[in-house]
Amino acid sequence: MKFKTIISSTVLGAAMLAIPAAHADITLRHALTGEALDLSFAKKGGHTEKFKQFMQTGKNPYNGDEEAVKKGESLYMTGCSGCHGHEAEGKLGPGLADDYWTYPRGLTDQGLFEILFGGANGMMGPQYVNFSTDDMLHIMAFIRHIYKGDPKKAEWLK
Ligand code: HEC
Numbered sequence: 001m002k003f004k005t006i007i008s009s010t011v012l013g014a015a016m017l018a019i020p021a022a023h024a025d026i027t028l029r030h031a032l033t034g035e036a037l038d039l040s041f042a043k044k045g046g047h048t049e050k051f052k053q054f055m056q057t058g059k060n061p062y063n064g065d066e067e068a069v070k071k072g073e074s075l076y077m078t079g080c081s082g083c084h085g086h087e088a089e090g091k092l093g094p095g096l097a098d099d100y101w102t103y104p105r106g107l108t109d110q111g112l113f114e115i116l117f118g119g120a121n122g123m124m125g126p127q128y129v130n131f132s133t134d135d136m137l138h139i140m141a142f143i144r145h146i147y148k149g150d151p152k153k154a155e156w157l158k
Contacts, residue, residue, distance in 0.1 A: 046132025099149025
């Protein structure tokens with residue numbers, strides 16, 4: 001009887017620990033300051049199921065999704081290509097399709113999202129002004145799709 005109680009309380013304890021862990025969101029930080037990003041600045045409508053999934057895993061669920069890549073491409077052409085080039089080859093801003101990163105955390109989906117949402121130096125302003133969080137994930141899927149760098153450096157695939 002005593003043994004059984006210990007077992008069931010252990011199982012219950014593990015379950016109670018597991019529930020909040022499964023729902024814990026990642027903490028997004030500004031690429032330069034390291035301060036937690038305030039998602040209340042986000043445009044309405046971007047907190048989709050896919051975005052919620054991203055907030056739990058730190059992985060972009062749109063990666064490799066053909067339709068998402070297409071939508072991401074059109075958003076990229078509107079809001080990013082003017083500075084980063086149509087093939088993300090670099091222009092006013094650095095190339096985004098190669099494996100050289102000013103901010104190496106951009107090689108993870110979480111790091112890339114942080115640069116987009118919060119911005120970086122100079123002309124790289126916070127993109128929440130123009131795009132919803134779900135839009136940003138689409139743009140990121142496009143950027144990963146056109147990657148031409150060393151496959152071994154593709155952190156987001158690991
Ligand atoms: C007005 C010009 C401008 C626009 C528009 C712009 N960027 Fe940038 N971007 C820059 C500049 C300049 C930098 C370099 C900033 C730095 O080094 O801190 C940069 C840096 C970046 C970086 C970091 C690259 C690295 O090597 O670490 C990423 C990622 C990025 N931009 C993505 C985007 C995306 C995606 C969009 C569209 C949603 C976008 N940018 C829109 C100018 C721009």
